[in-house]
Amino acid sequence: MTTDIVEQSGAGQAPLSSELPVGAIAKTSQSAKHVWRVDDGRQTLVLTSTNDRLPQVVYWGPRLPEGEDLETLHAAAIIDVTGGMLDENPDLSLCPEATRSFPGQPGLIVRDSDGTPLLPKFCFEKAEQNGTLALTYADNANGLTLTFSFVCDPQTHIITCLTTLDATRPVHLHWLAAPVLPGPQQSDEMIDVSGRWCGEFQLSRTAWAPGMRYRENRTGRTGHEHFPGLIVPCRGATNTEGEAYGFHYGWSGGHKMIAEELQDGRRQIQWGHAARMETEAATQFKTAPLYITYSDTGLNGCAVAFQRHLRDRVVTWPKPDAPRPVHYNCWEAVYFDHKLPVLKDIANRAAELGAERFVLDDGWFGNRDDDTRSLSDWEVDPRKYPDGLHPLIDHVHSLGMTFGIWFEPEMINEDSDIHRANPHWVFGAEDQTLGRQQKALNMALKEVRDFLYDRMSGILRDHPIDYIKWDHNRVLPMPDASQTRGSYRLIDRLRADFPHVEIESCASGGGRIDFGILERTQRVWLSDSNDALERLRIQHDAALFLPMVVTGSHVGPRVCHTSGRTLDITFRAWVAAQRHMGFEMDPRELDEREAAVLKEVTSWWKHHRHWLQRADILRLDSADPAVMAEQHLSYEQDRFVVFAGKAATSAQIAPRPLRLTGLSPDATYRVRLINRDSAPTLSRGNPVLKERAIDVSGTYLMRHGMTLPWSFPERMWVLEGERL
Numbered sequence: 001m002t003t004d005i006v007e008q009s010g011a012g013q014a015p016l017s018s019e020l021p022v023g024a025i026a027k028t029s030q031s032a033k034h035v036w037r038v039d040d041g042r043q044t045l046v047l048t049s050t051n052d053r054l055p056q057v058v059y060w061g062p063r064l065p066e067g068e069d070l071e072t073l074h075a076a077a078i079i080d081v082t083g084g085m086l087d088e089n090p091d092l093s094l095c096p097e098a099t100r101s102f103p104g105q106p107g108l109i110v111r112d113s114d115g116t117p118l119l120p121k122f123c124f125e126k127a128e129q130n131g132t133l134a135l136t137y138a139d140n141a142n143g144l145t146l147t148f149s150f151v152c153d154p155q156t157h158i159i160t161c162l163t164t165l166d167a168t169r170p171v172h173l174h175w176l177a178a179p180v181l182p183g184p185q186q187s188d189e190m191i192d193v194s195g196r197w198c199g200e201f202q203l204s205r206t207a208w209a210p211g212m213r214y215r216e217n218r219t220g221r222t223g224h225e226h227f228p229g230l231i232v233p234c235r236g237a238t239n240t241e242g243e244a245y246g247f248h249y250g251w252s253g254g255h256k257m258i259a260e261e262l263q264d265g266r267r268q269i270q271w272g273h274a275a276r277m278e279t280e281a282a283t284q285f286k287t288a289p290l291y292i293t294y295s296d297t298g299l300n301g302c303a304v305a306f307q308r309h310l311r312d313r314v315v316t317w318p319k320p321d322a323p324r325p326v327h328y329n330c331w332e333a334v335y336f337d338h339k340l341p342v343l344k345d346i347a348n349r350a351a352e353l354g355a356e357r358f359v360l361d362d363g364w365f366g367n368r369d370d371d372t373r374s375l376s377d378w379e380v381d382p383r384k385y386p387d388g389l390h391p392l393i394d395h396v397h398s399l400g401m402t403f404g405i406w407f408e409p410e411m412i413n414e415d416s417d418i419h420r421a422n423p424h425w426v427f428g429a430e431d432q433t434l435g436r437q438q439k440a441l442n443m444a445l446k447e448v449r450d451f452l453y454d455r456m457s458g459i460l461r462d463h464p465i466d467y468i469k470w471d472h473n474r475v476l477p478m479p480d481a482s483q484t485r486g487s488y489r490l491i492d493r494l495r496a497d498f499p500h501v502e503i504e505s506c507a508s509g510g511g512r513i514d515f516g517i518l519e520r521t522q523r524v525w526l527s528d529s530n531d532a533l534e535r536l537r538i539q540h541d542a543a544l545f546l547p548m549v550v551t552g553s554h555v556g557p558r559v560c561h562t563s564g565r566t567l568d569i570t571f572r573a574w575v576a577a578q579r580h581m582g583f584e585m586d587p588r589e590l591d592e593r594e595a596a597v598l599k600e601v602t603s604w605w606k607h608h609r610h611w612l613q614r615a616d617i618l619r620l621d622s623a624d625p626a627v628m629a630e631q632h633l634s635y636e637q638d639r640f641v642v643f644a645g646k647a648a649t650s651a652q653i654a655p656r657p658l659r660l661t662g663l664s665p666d667a668t669y670r671v672r673l674i675n676r677d678s679a680p681t682l683s684r685g686n687p688v689l690k691e692r693a694i695d696v697s698g699t700y701l702m703r704h705g706m707t708l709p710w711s712f713p714e715r716m717w718v719l720e721g722e723r724l
Helices: 070-076 298-314 340-353 390-398 417-421 446-462 481-497 532-542 569-576 592-612 698-703
Strands: 025-030 033-039 043-050 056-062 108-111 123-129 133-139 144-153 158-176 189-196 199-207 211-216 229-233 244-249 255-261 267-273 282-286 290-295 327-329 357-360 402-407 439-441 467-470 502-505 523-525 551-555 580-583 616-619 627-633 639-646 668-673 694-697 715-723
Touching: 033 070, 033 123, 033 133, 033 144, 043 070, 056 070, 056 290, 158 267, 158 298, 189 211, 199 532, 229 255, 229 298, 244 267, 244 298, 290 298, 298 616, 327 340, 327 551, 340 357, 340 390, 340 592, 357 467, 390 402, 446 481, 481 502, 532 551, 532 569, 532 627, 551 569, 569 580, 569 592, 569 639, 569 715, 580 592, 592 639, 668 698, 694 698
Parallel strands: 327 357, 327 580, 357 402, 402 467, 467 502, 502 523, 523 551, 551 580
Antiparallel strands: 025 033, 033 043, 043 056, 108 158, 123 133, 133 144, 144 158, 158 282, 158 290, 189 199, 189 229, 211 255, 229 244, 244 290, 255 267, 616 627, 627 639, 639 715, 668 694, 668 715
């Protein structure tokens, strides 16, 4: 993507070019002000400053006309003053400054080398553009420089923002915000993301009010509890309609978010690393990328922007054009009890069901018979594998499957050879509280990273392995940015030397999911819960940020190991088919009907994955709260599939119509219910979809909706649609 600066020769004058190109970054200047404009074809971001002060965002929303007078927007953004206020309202700038009387949370808190607090006052230095708009501001008295960068993408409609602090000598950083954005005045609430183990991606709605919504993750990893995402809907917005603003902070080490309403009614949104994560003085600090987007098509507009940007810009694929393989993971079949004949038998059955990748989970190394020992002893267990891993890998390959393996590189058990030999490699205090019977290794130490690289690269060089499940099963004893950067360095080194190997990010399920880790990995394990009912909700809410292609979802056992719930195979299979499909049950438990259903759904998924991998996941506004529905719309917008999962018993006796979205109103679509044969006997009527496909307009589908047959709870209807 290329961008251009279009100069304006003076206040209020039109651009010298006849139109502003999509993706353009335009600048105007006048003696008293600096003005910039960032466009991506759908949204416009206007930055202005008074004199040489730090710039502030005076407009962020739908694309403005090319001839918009940006100086006038600067003037129009000034709010009045009255009694009890300062004579001029302090700027809500890209880095609000306490020294300029800003009444809210500042964007920078920094101390000098000797610990003396600094109160910087930045002034304009320069603006540069080379595909990135970079604005540099300096405080010469304190020897500090701030640089703000913006990159827009006209295909994904994501603007990537970054703040860099440079100093002439080492300074101590307490807090540095990525470029600070205003919160919309037309919003009543914000939606951020919490969760827990086996209950990730829980959406929390908080009303705007004077004061601050402050969320800080100090666990040292992204966390089940603190996914770094925010959606701010404007009044009346739904999944499919209205305006919304989206934010994601691409960092795996713990973040802080501030959403603050000032006394004068203005709102600011700040993102950055968790406070005091930088434990050493330095001459340069950078935030992680802050990904932002504006939508005029409801929450789905934000979701599609994040999905596409992650899939097409952030993730690097070893084989970009290869279909996503159906996984089989052996964890819930055998846990630590590895026996070669059993694993071969399971592999046979998995391949017969349609699996294309076999992943050997925890238990293959050291003396790893349970979770109390051997983490960091990354050598094949000769008791379980006297001839090494080759007999199992060869067998898996003979079945037409590729082979993956589990590691948890950043962790160590006290009962391990490596801990006994190198106790100083441990991160944190000697008497720290353990998590899953383990400690963390100090990833900031080069000798630790070199050791892990040697052990892991040895396994990868000696075996034909094309996949790593990379786990991280405890929070850290303290937050430290150098720990996250050390993990990134290790992954980057392995990726560079083994570019064909894919990596899955797992952290007790969804404890490390963010765009920072996904710059280095290709899949996430969304949750340790294989309960399809819980997964239905988790996947639905995670789709606000994650596309199908990176989101692992497996068919679990008949009786779920984490919830105790018993669910029918049809529901389990279709929920897994909503994302990157796999199996994780013991296939020996399947009866004839269950095996047949699983084969059928897996075959359907394989047949459609070529377009599902690039489809947009659109959350539907269901009129029935018991129905959780989403529509996967092809990139070309010529076909779709709707998954309508019934999570509970409906309050009304008959199903309500389900409205679709994103279709061409005047086009005709052929729609069929592909699993109509599974209608229960209590569905006694004759809805047309139980009998045949129908041809209807996009207007009908989006404004009236499809009426589905009655069903029990914990069931899924699946609709296919094709544009004629």
